Amino acid sequence: MAYANTEFASKLAPIVDLDDPTFDPFIGDEKANGDTLDIWSIFHALEAEGLVHHREYRRIFSPTPNAVLAPYNLDYYTVFGYDNCAQAILNADVFSNRPLAMTIGTAFGATISGMDAPDHSRYRRIFQKAFLPHMVRQWGEAIVDPVVEDLLDKVSGAGRCDLVKDFTFHYPFQVIYRQLNLPASDIKTFHKLATAQTSFFYAPDKAVEAGEKLGVYFTNMVRARRDDPGDDLVSALSLAEVEGERLPEEIVVSFLRQLTNAAGDTTYRGTSALLTGLLTNPEQLRAVREDRSLVAAAIEEALRWEPPVMTAMRMPTRDIEIDGHTIPKGAWVDFILGSANHDARKYPNPDQFDIFRSRLTRHIAFASGPHVCIGQHLAKVEMERALNAILDRLPALRLDPDMPPPQMRGFRARMPTHLAVRF
Numbered sequence: 001m002a003y004a005n006t007e008f009a010s011k012l013a014p015i016v017d018l019d020d021p022t023f024d025p026f027i028g029d030e031k032a033n034g035d036t037l038d039i040w041s042i043f044h045a046l047e048a049e050g051l052v053h054h055r056e057y058r059r060i061f062s063p064t065p066n067a068v069l070a071p072y073n074l075d076y077y078t079v080f081g082y083d084n085c086a087q088a089i090l091n092a093d094v095f096s097n098r099p100l101a102m103t104i105g106t107a108f109g110a111t112i113s114g115m116d117a118p119d120h121s122r123y124r125r126i127f128q129k130a131f132l133p134h135m136v137r138q139w140g141e142a143i144v145d146p147v148v149e150d151l152l153d154k155v156s157g158a159g160r161c162d163l164v165k166d167f168t169f170h171y172p173f174q175v176i177y178r179q180l181n182l183p184a185s186d187i188k189t190f191h192k193l194a195t196a197q198t199s200f201f202y203a204p205d206k207a208v209e210a211g212e213k214l215g216v217y218f219t220n221m222v223r224a225r226r227d228d229p230g231d232d233l234v235s236a237l238s239l240a241e242v243e244g245e246r247l248p249e250e251i252v253v254s255f256l257r258q259l260t261n262a263a264g265d266t267t268y269r270g271t272s273a274l275l276t277g278l279l280t281n282p283e284q285l286r287a288v289r290e291d292r293s294l295v296a297a298a299i300e301e302a303l304r305w306e307p308p309v310m311t312a313m314r315m316p317t318r319d320i321e322i323d324g325h326t327i328p329k330g331a332w333v334d335f336i337l338g339s340a341n342h343d344a345r346k347y348p349n350p351d352q353f354d355i356f357r358s359r360l361t362r363h364i365a366f367a368s369g370p371h372v373c374i375g376q377h378l379a380k381v382e383m384e385r386a387l388n389a390i391l392d393r394l395p396a397l398r399l400d401p402d403m404p405p406p407q408m409r410g411f412r413a414r415m416p417t418h419l420a421v422r423f
């Protein structure tokens with residue numbers, strides 16, 4: 001499969017930047033997600049008071065009102081604990097995904113994330129075929145490795161770098177970008193628009209504008225691919241059929257909008273957490289370097305320890321009791337996946353990064369049930385290849401002693417601001 005098929009791309013009208021080109025959705029993340037460091041102690045203190053709080057998750061950490069939801073005048077709840085979160089995400093009949101339609105749907109459009117059955121299962125069945133383990137394993141060698149190698153080539157001679165700025169920020173986005181065969185020269189604009197789509201909590205107009213601009217591009221792309229299909233993911237999605245008919249154009253375009261965001265942003269955070277966990281625990285880093293069969297356990301532990309998606313937003317379709325509290329039909333509930341992954345009843349010493357811990361209970365960083373992450377296998381292939389390449393290419397990797405150590409920060413999409421290393 002060719003990368004940056006310029007002949008094809010040149011037939012499409014080019015992507016258009018935001019009207020205000022100075023808007024920076026990457027620094028906007030601090031505005032949206034704050035700089036809370038030890039979120040786990042805050043969670044444990046709240047959990048000690050009770051697992052169900054009649055309070056908006058966002059307002060526990062941020063004074064900024066939830067811009068996109070203000071007009072709805074909803075009742076808000078925040079729910080902690082593994083069993084409560086697992087029950088909710090498994091039980092899609094009672095817990096609707098409508099809140100995702102109300103938030104990310106404003107930019108993505110008719111995305112499967114915001115759908116409930118039967119529409120959800122009808123469309124998801126088609127999309128997930130492209131992301132099954134045997135499919136994404138092929139991406140590993142063909143796409144992930146070249147992206148990773150290119151980025152490491154740029155820093156490997158320097159003896160030092162910032163693994164966030166120079167590596168994790170770029171590589172998952174570049175992987176999906178190549179897979180969608182988008183024009184190489186426009187990658188910065190696409191990355192910016194893809195990220196701006198999730199600025200709905202603090203700049204909803206920019207989220208909508210970014211979704212519209214990507215929508216115009218992807219609509220043209222899907223139409224062109226339907227007329228002149230190639231051997232690529234967009235052609236496969238454009239031509240896919242559901243119940244004997246082609247997928248509606250709007251559904252394909254919305255999925256493409258979501259892909260550019262979901263595939264870049266989450267794996268970026270997950271890999272940053274993985275590297276933070278290992279670099280701040282040098283004995284575990286050494287163990288993984290010496291025994292690569294531990295890479296998979298390190299990835300699972302990073303996803304448990306600092307899940308890139310902190311909450312699963314749901315809406316009960318009827319009054320429902322959780323832990324002795326009745327949550328009314330139509331309320332907005334944030335189920336805190338991070339609290340589930342740090343539930344001491346499931347994970348002893350939960351706040352500790354420990355690649356050797358027992359994994360009797362599966363973490364729910366990718367959620368579970370009907371909406372379980374479609375990209376989980378791809379994310380793991382990417383993280384595995386990235387970590388192995390970093391260990392191979394950057395010998396004696398360690399934190400830069402002249403720089404402050406990395407710290408995970410934020411309350412919704414946590415990240416270290418830098419990962420300054422020497423090698």
Ligand code: HEM
Nearest residue numbers: 112113262263266267270309312366367371373374375379
């Ligand atoms: C470490 C990386 C990732 C994490 C932690 C993650 C996490 C999640 C979670 C928690 C959900 C469920 C959200 C909910 O229903 O409330 C989800 C859904 C989804 N993810 Fe991921 N994700 C990751 C990577 C990816 C990648 C690489 C892709 C793209 C290929 C992707 C595409 C999707 C899609 C399309 C959905 C919607 C599925 C549905 O509603 O049926 N994700 N992800």
